[in-house]
Amino acid sequence: MLWAERGGKLVAYFQCLYAFVACFAFCIVFNVRGKALFFMPLGGAFGWAVYLLCTPLQSELLQYFLGTLALSTYAEVMARAHKAPATGYLLVALLPMVPGGGIYYTMEYGITGNTEMFLETGMHTLGIAGALAMGVLLVSSCMRMWNVFRGRAKYGRRQR
Template identity: 30%
Template sequence: MDIQTILIQFITAFTGCLGFSIVFHVRKSQWAAASTGGVLSWAVYLAAAHASGDYAGAFAGACAAALYGEVMAHREHAPSTIFTVIASIPLVPGASLYRSADSMMNGSPDAGRQLGIYTLVFAACMSAGIVVTTLIFRAVSKKIRERKQKQ
């Protein structure tokens, strides 16, 4: 992949997330922050996918999205879902979910099945990344809070 393609992807990931911020009715003051998360998760995905494959990319990208979501939620005093959902949008396998259903219906069930499994594993890796990161983040921040209270 050349640098120009990557640059276009970063820009469109940002504007695409901005579009979804409007569609999902995110507060205007959070638009930029939420959309930046989308660029971040896509950058982490590209790096990890380049190093060790798409599924590792999905896991790492989702970890980045969830971590970003939790940190921003702390800063903005808002639910973490807002930032995590918007940040994971470039990763979410919507296109491959569609392509799999499309192949199933248009005479190439084998390709459809393969894409379907890819979509499923991809989404599972993303979910694992989000769940693991959220649990670790909350456990750690709880420990930190408890330590602060003791002092």
């Protein structure tokens, strides 16, 4: 489903707005307060915008991976700027990317006994989940290494 085929840029803007609103609703459920009430859902909209911008790549798994890289980087930057854990930003921002429909249809095909579609949909859903996990893992690991190396340079010695 290419967003350019369904009305152009206007549909893409609405999709990002819907991602923001959905993430905002989860912020209310999670009892988020202060500035984070705006910045956490903004990460979800930003990640979805990157996902949509990567549509010409013709690879849905790559779209999810790049979108997750962008929103993970956003979460790490916002966590440092607001002196809060990055996990909260990630938890809310990843919600639009979660393959809920794929999980549902995988289970439906499994229950009805359609083995071929069960396996196909299940593998695709696992691929999306893996792309999300790898995007978060890559950014998180890079930030962790950067903090370790920055700490060594700051103190001029090896930390244990």
